[in-house]
Amino acid sequence: MRFLFKTDYEDDIKLFPHSGYVFSYGLLLAVLLIAPYVLSSYLMSQLVFVCIYAIVGVGLLILTGFTGQASLGHAAFLAIGAYTAAYLQQFNVPFPVYFLTAGLLTGVVGALVGFPALRLQGIYLVIATISFAFIVEEILARWESVTHGNEGMRVKTLYFLGTAVPRDGPTFYYLCLAVLVLTIVGSLNLLRSPTGRAFVAIRDSETAARSMGINVSLYKVKSFAISAAITGLAGVLFAHKLSFISPEMFTLQLSIEFIIVILIGGAFSLHGAVLGAIFLVMIDPFLTYLKDDMPGVIAGLAATLGAGTERAAHIQDAVAAFASANGLKGAIYGIIIVLFVLFEPLGLYGRWLKIKLFFQVFPLYKRATFKRQKIYVKSERNR
Amino acid sequence: MLDFVQQLVSGIALGCVYGLIALGFVLVYKATEVVNFAQGDLMMLGGFFAFTFIGMLGLNYWLGFAGAVAAMALFGMLAERVVVRPILGYPQFSIIMATIGLGYFLRSVAGIIWGTDDFKIETPFSQGVLRIGGLVLAYDKLSVIAATIILCALLYLFFNRTTLGTAMRASSENMLAAYYMGIPVKRVVSIVWAISAAVATCAGVLLAPITFIHSNVGLVLGLKAFPAAVLGGFGSIPGAVVGGVLIGVIESMAGFYLPQGWKDVAPYIVLLAVLLLKPEGLFGLHVRKKV
Numbered sequence: 001m002r003f004l005f006k007t008d009y010e011d012d013i014k015l016f017p018h019s020g021y022v023f024s025y026g027l028l029l030a031v032l033l034i035a036p037y038v039l040s041s042y043l044m045s046q047l048v049f050v051c052i053y054a055i056v057g058v059g060l061l062i063l064t065g066f067t068g069q070a071s072l073g074h075a076a077f078l079a080i081g082a083y084t085a086a087y088l089q090q091f092n093v094p095f096p097v098y099f100l101t102a103g104l105l106t107g108v109v110g111a112l113v114g115f116p117a118l119r120l121q122g123i124y125l126v127i128a129t130i131s132f133a134f135i136v137e138e139i140l141a142r143w144e145s146v147t148h149g150n151e152g153m154r155v156k157t158l159y160f161l162g163t164a165v166p167r168d169g170p171t172f173y174y175l176c177l178a179v180l181v182l183t184i185v186g187s188l189n190l191l192r193s194p195t196g197r198a199f200v201a202i203r204d205s206e207t208a209a210r211s212m213g214i215n216v217s218l219y220k221v222k223s224f225a226i227s228a229a230i231t232g233l234a235g236v237l238f239a240h241k242l243s244f245i246s247p248e249m250f251t252l253q254l255s256i257e258f259i260i261v262i263l264i265g266g267a268f269s270l271h272g273a274v275l276g277a278i279f280l281v282m283i284d285p286f287l288t289y290l291k292d293d294m295p296g297v298i299a300g301l302a303a304t305l306g307a308g309t310e311r312a313a314h315i316q317d318a319v320a321a322f323a324s325a326n327g328l329k330g331a332i333y334g335i336i337i338v339l340f341v342l343f344e345p346l347g348l349y350g351r352w353l354k355i356k357l358f359f360q361v362f363p364l365y366k367r368a369t370f371k372r373q374k375i376y377v378k379s380e381r382n383r
Numbered sequence: 384m385l386d387f388v389q390q391l392v393s394g395i396a397l398g399c400v401y402g403l404i405a406l407g408f409v410l411v412y413k414a415t416e417v418v419n420f421a422q423g424d425l426m427m428l429g430g431f432f433a434f435t436f437i438g439m440l441g442l443n444y445w446l447g448f449a450g451a452v453a454a455m456a457l458f459g460m461l462a463e464r465v466v467v468r469p470i471l472g473y474p475q476f477s478i479i480m481a482t483i484g485l486g487y488f489l490r491s492v493a494g495i496i497w498g499t500d501d502f503k504i505e506t507p508f509s510q511g512v513l514r515i516g517g518l519v520l521a522y523d524k525l526s527v528i529a530a531t532i533i534l535c536a537l538l539y540l541f542f543n544r545t546t547l548g549t550a551m552r553a554s555s556e557n558m559l560a561a562y563y564m565g566i567p568v569k570r571v572v573s574i575v576w577a578i579s580a581a582v583a584t585c586a587g588v589l590l591a592p593i594t595f596i597h598s599n600v601g602l603v604l605g606l607k608a609f610p611a612a613v614l615g616g617f618g619s620i621p622g623a624v625v626g627g628v629l630i631g632v633i634e635s636m637a638g639f640y641l642p643q644g645w646k647d648v649a650p651y652i653v654l655l656a657v658l659l660l661k662p663e664g665l666f667g668l669h670v671r672k673k674v
Contacts, residue, residue, distance in 0.1 A: 119662040123418050127613045128658055131651035138648040263480055330491030337484030341477050342469050374472030
């Protein structure tokens with residue numbers, strides 16, 4: 001185990017606390033850079049979605065994880081970003097311009113949502129953000145002169161610095177990766193700045209933060225704006241990746257998926273956004289794989305365990321019928337969410353930290369290190 | 384004028400439906416400070432149980448109704464035991480996520496078991512209308528209004544006049560203190576979930592002739608009932624019904640008088656406006672913040 005001696009504040013807030021971090025993140029970046037030459041085109045496409053979901057996850061983490069304001073309306077911010085891109089693209093606006101405009105516009109909308117949200121807490125905030133998302137969805141469906149209503153909008157190929165960036169090519173992946181890395185670095189810098197500290201203070205206790213001299217309203221609005229802007233940027237990439245957008249893509253379902261991203265990844269660290277995005281996006285290929293290969297594997301297993309060939313074929317059919325049942329995916333989703341909330345509230349990143357600590361302190365690991373305190377006394381209504 | 388009254392009455396009937404579902408939200412919240420996002424799905428499941436008893440097994444309507452309510456009460460207790468009890472005392476958001484997960488699960492399982500078709504239950508009220516002057520009122524809608532009023536009154540009396548109701552309110556304020564006072568908090572929470580699942584089933588069965596039963600009905604109606612509960616101020620039983628009726632009336636008025644598309648958004652716009660002016664809802668308790 002490595003002990004770090006910190007002699008001043010600069011040491012405490014360093015992005016890379018020691019050389020090991022530089023090495024491991026450098027290695028990760030190298031692997032990600034050569035990924036397009038190794039992986040199949042389907043997996044590459046999934047990897048692009050991982051990047052986009054991770055960007056949204058980072059945005060949502062700033063708001064929900066670090067400022068403590070729940071939001072079930074982030075699909076609306078994604079939609080605003082995507083539609084801004086699609087609309088401006090019609091007038092041959094260059095990519096960098098509409099990319100930044102989308103971010104800016106979504107940020108402004110986020111701030112506008114943040115103002116009413118100042119007075120709301122907990123469950124009221126959740127329902128207010130859901131309402132906001134519904135209203136945006138309806139506006140997108142009705143404002144036909146701009147959004148083409150339910151017909152949706154086609155998004156043309158992206159042109160960056162005069163060259164075409166096809167949505168399936170490796171260049172688009174590099175673009176998404178670059179945006180993701182920039183977002184993460186930017187957010188890390190934000191979180192170690194006074195603004196980020198104020199966010200965390202508000203999350204931990206609003207009243208205490210106020211009495212420390214933090215302008216709670218200002219920082220909450222800031223948090224909403226930043227979170228929305230990041231989601232808007234992701235929206236531009238999302239629109240380009242899908243090449244077609246319509247209002248019914250940005251439903252409550254999508255907002256819930258974003259919350260699942262940070263919940264499963266771990267809502268206390270930016271690592272969580274990335275891990276959660278990997279989990280959520282990769283679960284689809286995994287389920288397809290299970291559906292296609294599972295019956296055969298189980299039948300083979302049954303055959304080796306002594307069941308006759310006929311029995312094995314029967315089992316194979318039964319498993320295949322079960323696996324292709326309509327809506328099985330939803331059930332698996334549900335079970336995963338419940339299991340994570342019950343057994344791993346710190347998410348995948350929390351699990352990783354626990355495993356890491358286990359090996360670092362090898363014989364001395366105590367489960368109680370990560371145990372959360374249950375609070376039966378504090379009523380949320382009196383907070 | 385007649386149009387207006389007709390819209391008003393059908394809005395009230397629709398609103399009572401939302402109110403019935405919202406009652407379930409409020410019950411659980413009042414007793415445990417848990418927001419149960421799976422409430423609509425409990426309603427859906429209750430409807431399917433009743434359909435199985437009445438439509439498939441051919442039981443008498445009232446017998447099937449009672450059977451479904453009993454079965455769902457047990458199911459509510461089970462859900463509480465498995466999903467909610469381990470995380471009581473953790474931040475509210477974890478519990479919201481857990482119930483969202485439960486909702487996903489119930490919806491898919493119902494889809495797998497009963498299929499994705501629409502189902503209908505034959506009820507004693509499904510036929511016939513009541514005519515008052517030019518007004519036409521269907522019996523199935525009147526039955527919803529009547530049931531809402533009865534259930535609301537019963538629950539209100541239960542919470543304010545009985546020992547068990549008081550125990551529930553106490554454990555919602557402060558579980559630890561309630562426990563020290565000798566209230567069996569775990570059992571109380573379990574009973575609350577049973578009651579709220581039973582109320583949800585009543586909603587589901589009464590709704591069956593109006594909206595039919597399919598695996599997504601819970602999500603659709605739950606999303607309307609939830610604003611109703613918030614509008615009335617989470618934690619107030621009359622508030623839930625008033626909120627539900629308001630949402631229902633706004634929806635049917637907007638559908639009739641405003642251009643197409645407003646019907647679905649109008650309740651949310653009103654909700655946002657109300658939350659801006661009164662962040663704790665219409666009947667919510669205003670409490671001072673403590674450090």
